[in-house]
Amino acid sequence: MKTDGTRILGWAIPLGCMLVAAGALYVQFGKMKQAQDERDRAMQETQSAMVAKEAADSQPKEARYAAADRLPGEEALFLNDLRMKAMADGVQIVSWTAKGTDYKGGAAPAPGTAGATNDDPALKGLTKISSDLKLIGPYGPMRKFVDDMTRSDRLFTLSNATWSRGEAGSGMTTLTVTLGRYVAPAAENTAASAVASTTGATATNQQR
Numbered sequence: 001m002k003t004d005g006t007r008i009l010g011w012a013i014p015l016g017c018m019l020v021a022a023g024a025l026y027v028q029f030g031k032m033k034q035a036q037d038e039r040d041r042a043m044q045e046t047q048s049a050m051v052a053k054e055a056a057d058s059q060p061k062e063a064r065y066a067a068a069d070r071l072p073g074e075e076a077l078f079l080n081d082l083r084m085k086a087m088a089d090g091v092q093i094v095s096w097t098a099k100g101t102d103y104k105g106g107a108a109p110a111p112g113t114a115g116a117t118n119d120d121p122a123l124k125g126l127t128k129i130s131s132d133l134k135l136i137g138p139y140g141p142m143r144k145f146v147d148d149m150t151r152s153d154r155l156f157t158l159s160n161a162t163w164s165r166g167e168a169g170s171g172m173t174t175l176t177v178t179l180g181r182y183v184a185p186a187a188e189n190t191a192a193s194a195v196a197s198t199t200g201a202t203a204t205n206q207q208r
Contacts, residue, residue, distance in 0.1 A: 066155040067126055067182035074183055075129075089145040091137030091175075098131040126184045135175045136166070142173055149179070156181055 068074055079096065086093050135142065142163075149156055157180035166172035 067184040068154065069186040070127065070183040071186075078181065085148060086135065086137075086145055089137075089148060090141030091135050091145050093133060093135050095134040096131060098129055101128045101130065102126075126182050128180055128182055130178050130180045132160075133175075133177050133179055135177075136172055137175075138171050139173050142175055146175075146177075154181065 068078070075098070083093055135145070137145070146158070149158065159178045159180070161175065161177040163173060163175045166174060
């Protein structure tokens with residue numbers, strides 16, 4: 001009986017080892033298959049994103065205007081619209097101050113100087129209104145608000161931005177930024193807006 005038991009044990013141990021090895025291989029094969037599926041899915045998503053980007057790039061660009069008409073209610077309408085955008089994005093405007101700069105169209109800026117002065121002939125007749133804003137809100141909504149402003153169909157410049165965290169655990173952030181916009185007499189708006197769009201877009205890119 002001992003001999004039979006030893007013989008059976010001699011067959012059982014290798015067989016058990018083979019089964020364990022087969023199980024390990026099966027598990028590894030499953031992991032490899034899952035990894036391959038994830039890679040294939042990632043490649044498909046990347047390809048889909050590239051196709052969507054190409055389709056978006058091929059669409060006509062949205063019309064943007066540089067300067068709004070200089071009307072008595074322009075400031076109130078703009079501020080109301082800005083507050084509505086901020087509210088929709090989940091942030092709050094807590095303070096606002098504004099000052100204007102008239103472009104008179106004197107001599108062109110000296111070579112090598114950055115930005116336009118109030119004598120820049122390219123912006124003659126326009127007024128740039130710079131507004132110092134202070135906003136509070138969570139990080140994500142604040143980023144969305146800034147992104148919405150840069151993608152707006154009206155030209156804005158953003159400068160002097162300071163972004164800081166709120167109290168620990170509050171999840172809030174505070175953003176102070178100077179937001180610039182252009183206004184022009186209604187009769188001059190069509191021609192001046194095209195010039196300001198090019199000049200202002202360059203300023204926005206430099207300030208970013």
